[in-house]
Amino acid sequence: MRDIVISYLPFWEKTRLWVLSRPLSGFSETFSQYIMEVSPGGGSEKPEADPGAESVLFVVEGELILTLEGATHQMSSGGYAFIPPGSSWQVRNNASSAVRFHWIRKAYEYVDGIEVPNAFVTNEQDIxxxxxxxxxxxxxxxxxxxxxxxxxxxxxxxxxxxxxxxxxxxxxxxxxxxxxxxxxxxxxxxxxxxxxxxxxxxxxxxxxxxxxxxxxxxxxxxxxxxxxxxxxxxxxxxxxx
The missing domain is CATH 2.60.120.10 (Jelly Rolls)
Incomplete structure (x- = not known):
């Protein structure tokens, strides 16, 4: 979590991230995990470039506005969102301090005869x-x-x-x-x-x-x-x- 190892992503504004894991041949190959840090006024209208990727967002600090299939959700610490592949979603930080959250991504494995799961947003305190x-x-x-x-x-x-x-x-x-x-x-x-x-x-x-x-x-x-x-x-x- 040092400045020297930060990364940036296309179409993300006022945002930096740390890559915790990524697919590597011969090691873990199914997922990537980032810690995202979005400054006030930052976010993305096009956060995901891969239409086959599913995501989980988990907020650890601050407040995040998630718009998912047109519905707006205010997520605070402990907030959890599952985002199916092909979803329309955006994120924004409208607060006065940075928001930090985990973003876990996986290429969804489709199975003939089994539907893709529905999106949902919750908080760990509610479970x-x-x-x-x-x-x-x-x-x-x-x-x-x-x-x-x-x-x-x-x-x-x-x-x-x-x-x-x-x-x-x-x-x-x-x-x-x-x-x-x-x-x-x-x-x-x-x-x-x-x-x-x-x-x-x-x-x-x-x-x-x-x-x-x-x-x-x-x-x-x-x-x-x-x-x-x-x-x-x-x-x-x-x-x-």
Whole structure:
């Protein structure tokens, strides 16, 4: 988050961004994630150049005006928007201070016979976290879409650990992950290394990376989590004539 590594985008005014992840051959290939910083009076009338891209916006600071398919939404800290591919949308900062938000983009994977999911705008405060079984509430996930909804090919959730909460075993997942720490401190297992992480840190995991977590406190530990879901694994044409 230094000035020397900022980027800019076409058709975005008074806006800079930091690229946290992007598709890289041999690593994570399904998504990109930016932290956007829009100054007062800034924004975009043409934010997305790829008609096949779906997006999630998540506000971490300030206020953002999102116009989505003609409807206007005022988003503040904790605000969350899902934007389907091919949508008409614009963003503007009409406040007196900068707004910062995550922008997660993925090429939507269409499936014959399954509709594209609908757009929606909400706030994390309006969604009840779901406690993980047998954790006494020390580990919970705020889920913005139904896990069984096959229309969605990615989930962007918020995971929360109370002090002392843990993932008590090394998990491995077929999904690629982007984890941005929103609050608190913890130690996180990545492959074979336990790494201290805190608010503002970002973890970028390829598929099958072993992971675990221990949140030692003193406050809660929360992160924004991306993962790809609900689709066949691409075979890249291997074995086909």
């Amino acid at each position: 009840e976290p779901i406690e993980m079984p047998d954790t006494n509430g020390s580990w919970a996930t705020t889920r913005f879409v139904d896990q069984s909804d096959m229309r969605h090919d990615m989930h962007v959730n918020i995971v929360t650990f109370q002090p002392g909460g843990a993932i008590p075993f090394a998990e491995t997942h077929v999904m690629e992950h982007g984890l941005y720490v929103l609050e608190g401190k913890a130690v996180y297992l990545l492959n074979k290394d336990w790494v201290e992480v805190e608010a503002g840190d970002y973890m970028w995991l390829r598929a099958f990376c072993p992971q675990a977590c221990y949140a030692g406190g003193p406050g809660q530990f929360r992160y924004l989590l991306y993962k790809d879901v609900n689709r066949h694994m691409k075979l890249s044409g291997l074995g086909r004539c």
